[in-house]
Amino acid sequence: MSLNLLKKTTELRYKQKIILDLVSKTNIKNINLKVHNELSPLGWHIIHCAFIEVVWIRSKYLNDFYYENKLKTIADANKVNISSRSKGLPSAKELLSFTKKLFKENILLLEDFIKKKNKSIDTKELNYLINFLIQHHGQHIEN
Numbered sequence: 001m002s003l004n005l006l007k008k009t010t011e012l013r014y015k016q017k018i019i020l021d022l023v024s025k026t027n028i029k030n031i032n033l034k035v036h037n038e039l040s041p042l043g044w045h046i047i048h049c050a051f052i053e054v055v056w057i058r059s060k061y062l063n064d065f066y067y068e069n070k071l072k073t074i075a076d077a078n079k080v081n082i083s084s085r086s087k088g089l090p091s092a093k094e095l096l097s098f099t100k101k102l103f104k105e106n107i108l109l110l111e112d113f114i115k116k117k118n119k120s121i122d123t124k125e126l127n128y129l130i131n132f133l134i135q136h137h138g139q140h141i142e143n
Contacts, residue, residue, distance in 0.1 A: 002123055005114045008130040009107055015137035016103040019046055022141070023096060031095070034086040043095050044075070044085040045140045050102045051075035052136055056129055057106050061113070061121050067102065 023031055023042065031043040040048075054067040072079055074088045089095060110130065113121050121129070 002114055002126075005123065005126055005130065006111065008127070008134070009110050009114070012110070012130055012134050012137070013103075013107050015134055015141065016049075016107070018141050019049055019137060020096065020100060020103075023092075028092045028096075031092045032086055032089045038082060040082055040085040040143070041089070043089050043092060044080075045143055046099050047071065047075045047089065047095055048077060049137050049140050050099045050106075053106045053133060054102065056133065057109050062109070 023046065026042060031046070032041050034041050051068070051071045054071065058064040058066075059068045074080060090098065110126070113126055
C-alpha cells in the first residue's frame with residue numbers, strides 16, 4: 001500500500017468537500033440557476049465533477065458504465081453545451097445527496113485500488129488518475 005497515494009486520496013476528498021461546502025454558502029434554491037449565458041450553474045459543476053470521477057474510476061477501471069450512462073446527458077461537457085447546463089439537473093437536495101454519495105464511494109474505490117484489491121491499475125496510473133481528479137476539481141472550484 002502506498003502512503004503517498006493514500007495522502008493524495010485525502011487531498012481529493014478535501015477537494016470534494018470544498019465543492020460541496022461552496023453550496024452550503026449559497027442559497028440552495030439557486031444552485032441550478034444559470035446566472036450568465038457563458039457560465040454553468042453551480043449544480044452543474046458539482047454533478048460534472050462526480051461524472052468525471054465515475055468515468056475514470058468506475059467505467060474505465062471497473063467496466064461499470066451505470067453512472068456514466070445515467071449522468072452523461074446532464075453532466076458530460078462534450079454532450080451538454082453551456083446554454084443547456086441548467087436543464088435536466090435534479091433538485092438541489094437530490095443533487096447534493098447523490099453527489100455526496102458518489103464522492104464517498106469513489107474515494108473508497110480508489111483506496112481499494114491502492115490496497116491492490118483491484119490489480120487492473122498500477123501505481124503510476126493511480127498517481128496520474130488521482131492527480132488528474134484533484135486538478136480537475138480544482139478548476140471547477142475556481143469557476
